Amino acid sequence: MSDSSRAAGSAPLSGGAPRRGAPTARSVAAQVLQRAFRDGAFAAAALDAALERELAFDSRDRGLATELVYGVLRTRPLLEARLSRHLAKPFDALPDDAAAHLLIAGYQILFLDRIPAFAAVNEAVDLVSARYGKKGLAGVTNAVLRRLADEGRLDEAARRTAVAASFPAWLVSSLTASLGAEAGQAFLASTLDVPPAGLRVLVGHDRATVAKDLAEALPTANVRLAPHARQGILIDHAGDPARIPGFSTTFTVQEEGSQLVALAVGAKPGEKILDACAGRGHKTAVLLDAVGPSGAVYASDVHPKKLERLARTVLAECKLPVAGTFAVDLAVGPGTIPGDLDAVLVDAPCSGVGTLRRRPDLLLRRDAARLDELAALQRKILATAATRVRSGGRLIFAVCSVLRDEAEAVLEDFLASEVGASYMQAPFADPAIDALAAGAPTLRLLPTVHGTDGYFVASLLRR
DSSP: OOHHHHHHTTSOOOOOOOOTTSOOHHHHHHHHHHHHHHHOOOHHHHHHHHHHHOTTOOHHHHHHHHHHHHHHHHHHHHHHHHHHTTOSSOGGGSOHHHHHHHHHHHHHHHHOTTSOHHHHHHHHHHHHHHHHOSSTHHHHHHHHHHHHHHHOOOOHHHHHHHHHHTSOHHHHHHHHHHHOHHHHHHHHHGGGSOOOEEEEEOTTSOHHHHHHHHHHHOTTSEEEEOSSOTTEEEEESOOOGGGSTTBTTTEEEOOHHHHHHHHTTOOOTTOEEEEETOTTSHHHHHHHHHHOTTSEEEEEESOHHHHHHHHHHHHHHHSSOOSEEEEOOTTTOOTTOOSOEEEEEEEOOOOOGGGTTTOGGGGGSOOHHHHHHHHHHHHHHHHHHHTTEEEEEEEEEEESOOOGGGTHHHHHHHHTSTTGGGEEEOOOSSHHHHHHTTTOSEEEEOTTTTSSOOEEEEEEEEO
């Protein structure tokens, strides 16, 4: 999920009456959820598209729609279980739209203390009535939601316990094995927290000044300097950052943990660096800022279209071009990527478990079998990328996951391989990242500890 769409969910919530016949935050949220559940659509993209169509929506409407979509995705198993107590037939036997309205109203009743239960019940009944008439499903909706409301809203402790218990068994087991039982439960509970939008101040602009200007321009927002990323700013209650004055000219959107992964490379002026699996190029830009005009940053990705966009975006942000882009599948081979690089960053494809608080719909398309496939892919990509590093150069392996199967296990397999035998673990070259890791060659970033999304990062040196 993008920072912009997730941040919108932190806007003040609206519980006002719907405009008759006009789309409402709840009806738009129901449409987005149906697309996510039925069609496998990515919630962030579907929500962004839906909100773009609703020109009459104010910031409260956008904020409520966003909160409802991501809130239901975070808590769906719990909501279905609580609603099913009052249904005569299985929840999955309901029509898609009626099920979505029940989930949305249930989320408001159990989790949102700023919206009266009657408002959630009444609009859900109205929306179901408009589709199916005032009897039948509308009556069921009314009865089920009123009984749920009679049970009362969950307090904070109950919410966190219930949400942590509602996650799939494979994920709970993997988190327990990776973090320990207590830390694993805390990680799951943290998915209830609405994370701030992360901004990265562009080179040539003073971070403190940009933060001050943002605070003045957005008096209802909470603006603060990121505690770990030196160009980072965190902001809540600001809506879509792309609509904020200064976007793309003084700052861009990049989550703080993502910034830290790029900083972990320890890039220096004049170095030659590859950003493997470069994606949208946020980390590419951080690396290019660090090496400057005397250095060179290459970007590779399996998707040519992403590289085309990356080249344009990075040039606009850094006023420097990438030295070259390579549309190559690193799981197969390195293609024509240079082989004498000072450093390579491998931010490998992964389950994305570390980003669950921003992208709860990931659980709709992840399971234990898929985890094994991703770990195998990570091993192949890492082994190929490692051949591009010169003797004495650095290899940084990262995943936006906190699961051992995608982190330490992949690293251990690599070091035991023929290619990995030429590498040794080493402290991070960047002093700030080295301090954050307490001198260790690996770092696990956690929302419960660092306030960032979850990542595993490892630092290796070629002999």
